[in-house]
Amino acid sequence: MNDISQQFQGWLVQIRRDFHMHPETAYEEVRTTDRIAAILTELGLEVRRFEDMTGVVGLLRSGKDGPTVGLRADIDALKLRELTDVSYKSRNDGKMHACGHDAHVTIMLGVAKHLVETGLGKTLQGNVKFFFQPAEEGGAGAKKMIDRGVLENPEVGAIMAGHMLPDMELGHIGVFEGQSHASADRFRLTITGKGGHGGRPHQVRDPIIAGAHWITAVQSAAARSVDPVDSAVITVGSIHGGEASNVVPRDVILNGTTRAIGEGVRERIRERMQGVTRGVEEAFEVQCDLKFDDGYPAVFNDAGISRLLYDTAIDLFGAHKVQYMRPSTGAEDFAFFAQQKPSAIIRLGCGRPGQDFSPLHSPFFDIDERILGLGVELFTAAVQRYLGLAQK
Incomplete structure (x- = not known):
């Protein structure tokens, strides 16, 4: 593939800044x-929207028999007030594209535009289906799209996606072997004891003391139950109990999250937390109610698709710019597709060479927009490689 033209790069920048x-x-x-649907329609793709939710699916048919490969871009922003001083900063106060989803959308729209306008789309031995997915940031939009049958008609054989990383310099690509993202779940522990006077501890069943022991015990249990080469994170993010300094409350509520890297670690963490909960009940004569709210499962990458992207990136950018990465403790609902x-x-x-960067989810986050054209090159070439290899 030839380098992206200056005119095409300008279109990408314009689209990204609009989003x-x-x-x-x-x-x-x-x-x-x-906006996405209008661009896809203008390009001549088949467009599917949903009556009950946001998001778009675009289908580019080559007219030739062959498999269908999927490209996914998440489209939602964060509830965050942007603090940059760029001319294209957010006009929706309290909302910001601080995780690069505007760039993800732009890249995949760019792939569609490039395939159509160069005629490359007609040379493919198969089809390309574009998933512009809502609600990655906690809303499990990927699962809702799948539930609405987006992987069928025609059936998708494989799916690829990319994510901005400001920690990494422009043009460098990170690929994962196996797991790339942790699972992430929420939990809520309600401890019910017997309230009373702070000066009469023998007459109460103190849920605060029980909760304090539970917090330290689950940390130790996790550390001694998970292989050190894997990872488990249990975070208690809020504790609510009591209103007066001299009164032992009846109830305490703890809310938090668990994250896991490694096969079976997610289930092992839950088992140990439940075991600690039973022990605290007995030791402190309280009642505990531990509930889990399933979040996102871990993302496990297919070895063949990862290798295809790795080889494609090396061919385009050189081996010195492509690396395998360790899994992230962040969560990603691409897991449902995987x-x-x-x-x-x-x-x-997408980091600017020689400059400090602002991390993902920062109110100062921004990208080096040259990554837009590079992303289009990479995913266009990956589509061509996949549909070619799939026929062999």
Whole structure:
């Protein structure tokens, strides 16, 4: 593939800045959905929208028999007030594209535009299906799209995605072997004791003391139950109990999250937390109610698709710019796609060379926009490689 032209790069920047100025949060991406659908329609793709939620699917048919490969871009923004001073900063106060989803959308729209306008789309031995997915930031939009049958008609054989990484310099690519993202679940522990006077501890069943022991015990249990080469993180993010300094409350509520890297670690953490809970009940004569709210499963990348992206990136950018990365303790609902089809997600370095960066989810986050053209090159070439290899 030839380098992206200056004119095409200008189009990418314009589109990305438009999305950046108009961020919309999970399941509220109405303007974003309309804009994406309009561009896909103008390009001549088959467009599918949903009556009950945001998001768009675009289908590019080559007219030739062959498999269908999927490209996914998340489209939602964060509830965050942007503090940059760029001309294209958010116009929706309290909302910001601080995780690069505006760039993800732009890259995949760019792939569609490039395939159509160069005629490359007609040379493919198969089809390309574009998933512009809502609500990655906590709303499990991927699962809702899958539930609505987006992987069928035609059936998708594999799915690829990319994610901005400001920690990595522009043009560098990160690929994963196996797991790339941790699972992430929420929990809520309610401890019920017997309230009373702070000066009469023998007459109460103190839920605060029980909760304090529970917090330290689950940390130790996790550390001694998980292989050190894997990872388990149990975070208690809030504790609510009591209102007066001299009164032992009846109840304490703890809320938190668990994250896991490694096969079976997610289940092992839950088992140990439940065991500690039973022990605290007995030791402190309290009642405990531990509930889990399933979040995102871990992302496990298909070895073949990861290797395809790795080889494609090396061919385009050179081996010195491509690396295998360790899993992240962040969560990603691309996991739901990866559970259904051979899939892989990669990191796209978007840090400005020689400059400090602002991390993902920072109110100062921004990208080196040259990554847009590089991303289009990479995923266009990956599509060509996949559909070619799939026929062999």
